[in-house]
Amino acid sequence: MDYMTLVLIGPVCEDLIIIGEDKESKVGGASFYQSFVYDEYYNDYLVIVNASNADLIDSFPDSSKAKLILKDDTHHFINEYPDRDNLDIRNQSTNFANIPILTEDLENIFDECEIGSGNIDAFVLTPLNSNDFPIETLKFIKSFDVPIYVSLQGFLRFMDDDVSLILKLSDNIKTIFEISDTIFMDEREFDIIKCEKFAGLTLVVTNGSKGSRIIDVNGESIKINAVKCDNIKDATGSGDTYMAAYISAILNNKSYQNSADFASLIASEKLKNFGPYKK
DSSP: OOOOEEEEEOOOEEEEEEETTEEEEEEEOHHHHHHHHHHHHOOSEEEEEEESOGGGGGGSSOGGGEEEEEOSOOEEEEEEESOTTOTTOOEEEEOOOOOOOOHHHHHHHHHHHTOOGGGEEEEEEOOSSTTSSOHHHHHHHHTTOSOEEEEOGGGGEEEETTTEEEEOOOTTHHHHHHHOSEEEEEHHHHHHHTTSOOTTOEEEEEOGGGOEEEEOTTSOEEEEOOOOOSSOOOOTTHHHHHHHHHHHHHHTTOOHHHHHHHHHHHHHHHHTSSSSOOO
């Protein structure tokens, strides 16, 4: 297999979406939502997911570009939006699956797909909780010496007394910063890490309907306006959609500003659909 590709790694999950009184079960996970954007705007991609339910692969836009690491559990999430008119507010719970992506898992898939350091454009890491990427796996991915784009949220997710899901600073945060080139987060997650040193990194910080901002490697901030959506049907996965659209544009040599404006537009379009982005 002789091509350059974007390698997206992270769990696929089973979601229950509750908006007001309406409930619907569907496939979810950052890797799932992002794959629909890459399928449209960055066709050379491979998505690697971990789960126990192999049938989830069939829901991806191109199942031939999705590879499953078979585990003994699957991530399950409940995303509840109590106020239909304000989908910036979300209550979330999870089974907090302990199904780490190991170095040997990736080596097996890379061997199968004949992928090596010479034909990878970049990695995108989308954990759903702090178990998904052990330090050894992060260092293995870093060894390919290509850009690494990271969704921070999962790295900050922990269980509090085995009852509730909380966000807190990970003991591995230094390693996460060291292996990353660009890190994506929302304003609440930025508040958790803002006392850390992240010089030399690009940070992309989203804030729902209030827009987003880019903090470049020099610490300069670029404000990005949200694209208004008057017919919001489903906010789950909008941040993942933004991230994938931004990465697609950056890898096509667009500027920070142009990439973020494009990402805001695509995220707004996703809000009009229940489920992943559709052009």
